[in-house]
Amino acid sequence: MALVVFGGGITRMVGSHSGNTFSQNKGGSYVKRKPKGTQPRTTSQVTRQATITLTAKAYTFALSDADRAAWRTFASTTPVINKLGNTTFLSAQQMYTKLSAPLLAQGITPPNTPPISTSIGTPTSLVIDATSGPGGHVTLNLTATGTSIDESGLAFISPPLNPGRNYVSSQLRQLPAYFTLNTVYDVTELYIGLFGSLPTAGGQRIFARAYVQSTTTGISSVAIQGNSTWG
Numbered sequence: 001m002a003l004v005v006f007g008g009g010i011t012r013m014v015g016s017h018s019g020n021t022f023s024q025n026k027g028g029s030y031v032k033r034k035p036k037g038t039q040p041r042t043t044s045q046v047t048r049q050a051t052i053t054l055t056a057k058a059y060t061f062a063l064s065d066a067d068r069a070a071w072r073t074f075a076s077t078t079p080v081i082n083k084l085g086n087t088t089f090l091s092a093q094q095m096y097t098k099l100s101a102p103l104l105a106q107g108i109t110p111p112n113t114p115p116i117s118t119s120i121g122t123p124t125s126l127v128i129d130a131t132s133g134p135g136g137h138v139t140l141n142l143t144a145t146g147t148s149i150d151e152s153g154l155a156f157i158s159p160p161l162n163p164g165r166n167y168v169s170s171q172l173r174q175l176p177a178y179f180t181l182n183t184v185y186d187v188t189e190l191y192i193g194l195f196g197s198l199p200t201a202g203g204q205r206i207f208a209r210a211y212v213q214s215t216t217t218g219i220s221s222v223a224i225q226g227n228s229t230w231g
Contacts, residue, residue, distance in 0.1 A: 015083065051104045055097040058110075063096075067112045071096050074114035099218030102154065106178060108215060115217040121147030121181070123212055126226035129184075130206045132160075132199040138191045141184045142210045142224070152178035153185070154213045154220070159195045160204035160230060168207045178215060202230045 075095040100110035142153040156172035179185040212221035
């Protein structure tokens with residue numbers, strides 16, 4: 001479903017409608033033909049689809065009536081920001097899936113009841129260090145303030161990209177593990193697992209987008225993005 005902001009006409013539209021997909025980049029708004037859906041092929045796509053299916057079944061069959069009532073109250077009082085940057089509210093099932101899916105993806109059983117608090121640490125910097133060739137490595141250091149003991153880092157990372165590229169959202173892939181905050185964390189093996197290998201020579205760029213996330217509630221912070229040049 002497409003989202004629309006109305007003014008003297010339509011001022012912005014994001015999403016898909018009637019076979020068209022509306023989006024925006026640094027050049028402004030654009031529309032393209034909506035691609036035909038395909039069955040997921042990559043491991044991450046299959047896992048993501050399975051996780052969403054599990055949360056839908058859990059909400060319907062595993063939660064009690066009291067649990068679902070609690071999620072309805074939580075969803076109706078916890079605003080989120082949509083793709084247009086506007087404040088909106090999710091349904092109870094959507095909110096349950098939003099918070100439960102990232103925990104399930106890490107092998108953590110999500111709670112049946114919603115969080116008592118939505119407070120979460122604030123990311124302050126993201127440093128990426130990447131060296132190419134034999135013996136190369138990729139490390140991340142996500143610093144954050146106001147964190148608690150159950151909060152960790154969650155990151156999406158890119159393959160080696162052209163140095164002139166700036167729009168990278170479609171290239172980012174989630175690292176399949178939480179990592180420790182406020183410390184240099186080696187993600188080389190996780191990176192190779194996602195992309196097959198490190199580049200053989202330097203010069204390309206690597207991007208990462210990271211969050212602070214509670215490993216007990218699934219609550220996430222705002223995102224912070226960084227990039228570096230492969231050495």
